[in-house]
Structure formats: C-alpha cells, structure tokens
Amino acid sequence: MSIKFLRLLSYPACAVLSTYQCSNTDYRSVDHGPSKVVPTSTYRHSPEVFSAAVVEATKVALQHMTKHGVPGFSLTVRVNGNKVMSTHDGFADIETFSVMTDKSVARIGSISKTVTALMCLSLHDQGVIDLNLPITSYLEKYGLSVKYQGKPVDITFLHLLSHTAGIRHYKEAASSDMESEEFYSNKPYSSTRDALDIFIHDELLSEPGKQFHYTTFGYTLLGFVLEEVMNKKFETIVKAFSNCYGLKSLQTDTNSDIVANRCKYYCKKDSVLHNSPSVDNSLKFPGGGMLCNSVDLALLGDMLLYSFQSNNGTFCSSENFAKMFQVHETSFHWDKNGIPNAYGLGLSIGIKIFVDGINTPARLFNFGHTGGAVGVTSCLLAFPSVDNIYDGKEARGVVVALIVNLENCPGIRDLTEDIGRIFYERLMEYEKELEDEYTTFLL
16 A cells, blocks of 8 residues: 555654555655656657647737736646646736746635545545545534534535535625625634634535535535544645645645745726735635645646546545546536536536537536635646546646636636647647657558
8 A cells, every 4th residue: 555645744844755656566755855746758748849839828828817917827737747838927926026937826716625635535545534424423522513404414525525515605605705705704713623613503505415515614624524533733634745745835825824935916996906805714724725836736637637547546546536526416517608517526527518510529528626715716627638547657638727816817717728728639639640650650
C-alpha cells in the first residue's frame, strides 16, 4: 500500500513526501526537495508543437479580460502531463503595481470542494472513514443533530459530498452567492465546530439522499467530521495533503498567515473597480476557503485526469476514485446557455454534446470545478483524450487552470472550455501526425 497523506501528519515538518503509484510498483521517498506525483508524457514534444495554440489561447484570454476590465489573471495549461502554457497579465495588486505571475496565489472558491472530496476518498481508501456510514455520532458528541420535518435523521459522507444531505446553502442566495450576507462574513471561527452553528440548527431542505441542493455549508460539516476523525485542525489536514502531492501553494485562506505572492481582490460597483470587502473564510475552509496558484491547480488537474484514466489511482484506488463520477439524478441541470452538466462527489461534470449531422462534439466532455469567492473567479477543467481506462504512465488530455482576481467575472467557465478545446484539437492533430509518420515508416 502506498504512503498516503494521512501518514504525513506524523512526519517532521521539514520532510516532504514524494509518492506515486505506477503499475504494481510503489515509488516512495522522503527528502527536502519538491515532490512530484504526475509523470510527464512518454514522448517529449517540442515547444513548437503547441506554439500556435498558445498564441490563440493567449489572444482569446486577453480579449476576454480586456472586455470585462479584469485587474489580472493567471492561466496554466498542461497537455499529456506536460506544462505547455503558463501566461499571466495585469496586476495582482493595483495599488502597489505588483504584477500578476504564475506564482500569484488567490482564493479558489468552490474548487476547494474538489480538494476536500479527494481527501475523503483517500481516507476512505485507507479505512479511516467509511463514506457510506452516518456521521451522526460525531454530532451527538456535542449534543447536535440534523432534522427533517422535525425528526432527527442520519446523513452520510456520500450525502455531504454529493450535495444530497439537504443542508442549506447561503441564506438569501437564490440566484447568486453575492446576494447573501453570509457570503461576505468577516467573523473568524477557531474551528469548523464553531462554524457549524451558522446552519446546523436549521431544518434540512429535503430528506437525505433524495434531492440535490448545492451547498457550501455541507462541506463545512464534512470538515468538522474530518477534524474529529483525525484529531487535527482542518488547516493542518489540508497542508498535509498539499505537501504529499507537491501542491506547494495549496492552503486554507487564513487571514493571519503570511502568504507569499497573495493577490489583492477586486469587485465592481456601477462598472467601477473597487477593493473587495474584507472577509474571513474560516466558516467555509472545506467548501470555499482555500488558496492556490494556477500552476498547482493545473497539476492537481493532471492528477485528476490520470486517476480518471488509469487503474493505478493517485489519490486512492481506481474503484474508489470512480465514485467521484457517480451522479445523483437530480444533480443534472442546464446552464444559462442550455448546456447540460451534472455533479458527482466534489466534481462538476460537463457532458459531451453533439449537433445533428456533425461528428465533432459541440462541447467536449470535461470535469473539474468553478470557483466564485469574494474578489476572485476561478476554474479548473480536465479534458480527457482517452475515455477508456488504460494502463499508461501519463495523464492523457488537456488541463486548464484559470484564476482571475475579480469577483463574479462573467464567462470564466466558457472561456476555460474554449481554451481547453484549442489545445485539445491541436493535440488530436499532433497525435494524428505521429500516427501518419509511424505508418509511413512501416511502409
């Protein structure tokens, strides 16, 4: 069994764990250098292969940012396990004229849910938790319970991960999180247990397991249970996870911490740019309160991509990782453009669609998450080029990570999908070129 992030909690602070499962071999080492957990492609393409795609994607991104008056953005693209593009523009801090870079760290909003889901799957894989069991006992320890129609009911890890527990989202957030005072909370909470008091006494919206109700607070409850199980603060658990998988910038958005390269955050009022209000995200670390840069986000996407395609999971067994794609029937929905999506465990799934008479899909299959936070809009999407499970040694496909330090910036998921398609189509062309060269060689 490979070393997982759980064990890192007992390692010396200076030790960084590097681990990667490939075939039946367990590669592991502890050293003082950076860890790397996703192998690069078995063939190294020259920079020129995707040069035209980089130019096109840069143009598309800059046009979008200019149109919407974005202060700054950071964009990273990986193809088949290799970083092929890392571009940035604008300001991380307008007042000090600090420019945005690929090291700029910002809030990632609900992409935090994907991280928390991966931690839960890893712990389930190790037998530390059971996703199918109720969490009732952890609440009862504090004299708490959840109720539906006035009666106490059981909810499980799976219910919480899939947004089917019935836990409410922000109050007064029918159409947008930005409508809710809870979204802008600036009250510090010393633990996720304290944060539970915001919502735990409220009636469930539906019987657990029956209906999909997107909720950030459901993930706060998950974080509370993880703190109880691990006897560690959630911030420590996240840091162990990020150290294990080489995601140096991934951490909780703790206001008192000194964070290198942290962005400033902006919003618009009557089309005029303003500093975003100060907030404290300790009420929602697990579901909307983490920080990262675009480079590490893209690396996380590569790990998701590899785990989706391989029998040798990075975070957990392939069997358990497949649970992330088990969607509740009520999670299917159509976005404002009429595009179908679904939700698994901490993962948004973009469904492939075709137009009659055209073989090329009008929308590529993708998975990942968007993130909306105070002062930031972000998106992480993976586009697999191999739909079936295979025993390769690299991620196959395209990963796009985009961070914008502007609150509620329009069209960020659409932009991320557009950039993903640019590189996906070039990848398909390149692999066809390699295939043709090989065929010619054999002849």
